[in-house]
Amino acid sequence: MKITKVETILLAVPCSSNGAIRPSTGRSWSAFDVLLVRIDTDAGISGWGEAFGRARDLPLKAVIDAHIAPKLIGQDPTRIEAIKHDLEFRLHNTGRIGGIAYGIAAVDIALWDILGKRAGLPLHQLIGGLVTPELPVYASFLRYGSVEGVRGAVRKALAEGYRHIKLHEIGIAENLAAREEAGPDVAIMLDVNCPWTVSQSIDAARRLAPGNFDWLEEPVWPPENYGGLGEIRRKGSLRIAAGENAGSLHDFKAMFDAGAIDVAQPDLAKAGGISEALRIDALAEAHGVDVVPHCATFGPGLLATIHFNASRRRPPLLERLYFAFDEHPIGAVAEPVDGFVKVPTGPGLGYDPDPRVIERYRVEPAEFAWT
Secondary structure, X not given: OOEEEEEEEEEEEEEEOOOOEEOOOOEEOXXXXXXXXXXXXXXOOEEEEEEOOOOOOHHHHHHHHHHHHHHOOOXXXXXXXXXXXXXXXXXXXXXXXXXXXXXXXXXXXXXXXXXXXXXXOEHHHHOOOXXXXXXXXXXXXXXXXXXXXXHHHHHHHHHOOOOEEEEOOOOHHHHHHHHHHHOOOOEEXXXXXXXXXXXXXXXXXXXXXXXXXXXXXOOEXXXXXXXXXXXXXXHOOXXXXXXXXXXXXXXXXXXXXXXXXXXXXXEOOOOOHHHHHHHHHHHHHHOOOEEOOEOOOOOHHHHHHHHHHHOOOOOOOEEEXXXXXXXXXXXXXXXXXXXXXXXXXXXXXXXXXXXHHXXXXXXXXXXXXXX
């Protein structure tokens, strides 16, 4: 079996962000971009991957088209480890995190999809076996920037059946209001997206302590300040989570060596795909660190994360950005029901992106209006 074609497909799918504001525009979200990677073979089997991208990510599409796709033509898609290493080694001068890494992650996911389809087995059977047929999901809010917005989002999510929530607020009042609105029995996590110094982070962690939050995620800038994270973990009052901005196993090893985190958060669409996530998970277990993957994707990246989580001995929560789509890129099968999502049982990832959604919302570079 040989790879015959690699295609990147960029979608802009209409959505509602439940009142949250997009920082880059100051307006509500109206569409969410999804960058798919399709790999075709001469055996008639196609695999689907997804690269982490945001906001009209035409440069990322171009990086994959120019640097990654040509190197895959003619290769045996079942040689996943060799292909991944070859791409990383040959392209390391263009970056170990960022566009190249995201593209390689998408390729890795697509190759695992091909392998599962060829074997007639779902992905979770190839990476450990099914531990649970459904996963608890946490509603990962966007930033509302007001107490009223946070309270409204909490009420809405609880009414929809969620029992786990993650905030992206940086204000103490907004975060504590969420706890007050949710009550003591709802798990709440905080992701502040790297805004503070070490001393500011320690102070914020102490002020947030009354909220009884499950973790404080990426409090310090820059995100690779692992020594600073370790200091916050030792002197603050909340568990520390990080990893969505890490590029590989070696970044996580540096975090573990620094005693920086309680929760590791590899993103399968950013940090090397399924293959790298399996390595990170094993190393984290050896260091006594929990693994709860970051997931901000809605196509094959989401499906890969579902399979990964469902095959772990202690299945972690699944992150789901709190968007409402007009049409979901992979259909209603990926939508949580009462706070849970079912694990696909079909071969490979279980589902391909919906061709109707691709046809309706596919965009070419000339069609984008940069705002």
